[in-house]
Amino acid sequence: MHKKRIVALRRLKDSHLQRLHEAFQVDYFEEPELQPEAVATALRQAHGLIGGKLQVSSALLDEAPQLEVIATISVGYDNLPVAELSRRGILLTNTPDVLTETTADTGFMLIMASARRLVELANMVREGRWTQHVGEPHFGSNVHGKTLGLVGLGRIGRAIARRALGFDMRVLYSNASPKPELEGEWGLERRSFEQLLAESDFVCLTVPLTEQTEHLLGYEQCRAMRRSAFLINIARGRVVDEAGLIRALEERLIAGAGLDVFEREPLQESPLLRMENVVTLPHIGSATHETREAMANRAVENICQALRGERPRDLVNPEARPNGFPAAQQEQSLDAQ
Numbered sequence: 001m002h003k004k005r006i007v008a009l010r011r012l013k014d015s016h017l018q019r020l021h022e023a024f025q026v027d028y029f030e031e032p033e034l035q036p037e038a039v040a041t042a043l044r045q046a047h048g049l050i051g052g053k054l055q056v057s058s059a060l061l062d063e064a065p066q067l068e069v070i071a072t073i074s075v076g077y078d079n080l081p082v083a084e085l086s087r088r089g090i091l092l093t094n095t096p097d098v099l100t101e102t103t104a105d106t107g108f109m110l111i112m113a114s115a116r117r118l119v120e121l122a123n124m125v126r127e128g129r130w131t132q133h134v135g136e137p138h139f140g141s142n143v144h145g146k147t148l149g150l151v152g153l154g155r156i157g158r159a160i161a162r163r164a165l166g167f168d169m170r171v172l173y174s175n176a177s178p179k180p181e182l183e184g185e186w187g188l189e190r191r192s193f194e195q196l197l198a199e200s201d202f203v204c205l206t207v208p209l210t211e212q213t214e215h216l217l218g219y220e221q222c223r224a225m226r227r228s229a230f231l232i233n234i235a236r237g238r239v240v241d242e243a244g245l246i247r248a249l250e251e252r253l254i255a256g257a258g259l260d261v262f263e264r265e266p267l268q269e270s271p272l273l274r275m276e277n278v279v280t281l282p283h284i285g286s287a288t289h290e291t292r293e294a295m296a297n298r299a300v301e302n303i304c305q306a307l308r309g310e311r312p313r314d315l316v317n318p319e320a321r322p323n324g325f326p327a328a329q330q331e332q333s334l335d336a337q
Ligand code: NAP
Pocket: 075, 076, 077, 096, 097, 099, 100, 103, 151, 152, 153, 154, 155, 156, 157, 174, 175, 176, 177, 178, 206, 207, 208, 209, 210, 212, 213, 234, 235, 236, 260, 261, 283, 284, 285, 286
């Protein structure tokens, strides 16, 4: 049978590549930046594109007339032009759920690491600067019993809230829509964004990057936070106005920050790297063996379903197919018989 063609980008495990090879003719590029022309040539004939950190421009889509689906190996898709994909009838899938708990672990790890000055004090030991008993200048802040403010209460926000409740924290949230069930069952308290900034000991960002959330938090918002508070960002770098945050940290308007994401990644040269009260991670929210495996599995399933003509499980833009999915319709009519 004639196999459809796909382009696979960035490192995929052999087991995933094998599954893709069984179903498709695959052009695989582990480091696409090094071969942009070869990638562009392969895309001209491709029906599908799968990979992480995909950059897709209008010009590239013009050169990929057969493209039916893009399966990103991530939950966020702020790097992809969703409206344009939908206009062109190209399906977009992501990998929600399977990375929720791991990313929540990362968020909570940053809360703990910031409050207890983990990196700064661990470096002190490693570098032979632990010469006497640790005294007050090196004390941290409690996490248990404090107030956590979650900006965004979706899958990851809720998973962090669960962890926080186990630490006896009071949990506030500001979110696009109210979540009365979580207020009732878990005792979470809804606040406006401004109120949340004023009341929280830890402000944790878990919103997607959109036009509305870009630069949601900068200098002025830090000024509205407590001087003893920490900012945690595991969402996307551009949700924070980094220059404003740096200024606020320099002026000691807040106590510190735990950051997994940055406006420009990889973070190379930045005052943030020289601040002892800032924990910087290399965008590893979901980076565990188990979770990256699960994410790739999900993306492989999605691209296979889409190119079989079925509605993929994690479809982001159903509007790309206003007439639905023939395979699903067929199944439905068989069910009805
Ligand atoms: P999700 O389930 O879609 O949750 C997002 C939440 O944000 C929703 O509850 C949504 O409100 C809320 N929201 C959206 N726009 C808002 C706004 N303008 N103001 C206030 N709240 C708003 O997504 P998720 O799975 O939790 O993931 C969240 C984000 O985390 C992803 O988009 C991604 O960028 C980031 N992420 C980062 C890493 C990492 O490696 N650091 C890993 C995974 C994910 P409604 O409930 O009303 O829709």
